[in-house]
Amino acid sequence: MTRRLNFDETVDALRHGRVAAVPTDTVYGVAAGVWSLVGVAGLFALKRRPRDVALPVLVARTDDLAELDVVFDERAQRLASALWPGALTMVVPAPPALAAAIGATNESVGLRVPDDEVLLALLREVGPLVVTSANDHGEAPCTSADEVLGAFAQRDGWAGVFDDGPRDGVVSTVVDLTGPKWRVLRRGAIDEASIERALA
Secondary structure, three states: OOEEEOHHHHHHHHHOOOEEEEEOOOOEEEEEEOOOHHHHHHHHHHHOOOOOOOOOEEOOOHHHHHHHOOOOOHHHHHHHHHHOOOOEEEEEEOOHHHHHHHOOOOOEEEEEOOOOHHHHHHHHHHOOEEEEEOOOOOOOOOOOHHHHHHHHOOOOOEEEEEOOOOOOOOOOEEEEOOOOOOEEEEOOOOOHHHHHHHHO
């Protein structure tokens, strides 16, 4: 039976390869351990998300990127220094194992350090997580635990939701750093002028 989880129950679920819904600095998300094959597969199934639509990865700090073995070049470092924690997702080159784990077809990964103390605390406990908005693929994201339960309560394969009040932020901006020129893939909370200033 799905239910509301406390912090320790959420940590335990994620450590044991289960999917849990968590608050973020934008909206509610569903999360799983990045290296948990069962958890990631469960997340795709829960959201009814196509397996070739890659999942973003959230970390607590840039130091945690070492275990992911991604290419984090000077541009990424500048953006991280200026705009992380925050609503900026950076798409960077990733090793084949990581790309395959998250459903990426082009050996890349979207990375973010969120600006939410609750989620950062979870990330510090569990390590890197795949986290995407809590909703059926293509539908509006959930902004409260009640909405998450309404969307997913009748589905199997997830542990529950950690309720920490409403979350109704603007989605993250997604910037592609895999080529020689950066480009915005999705407009969101961080405007292009802020990106340009950080890279200047």
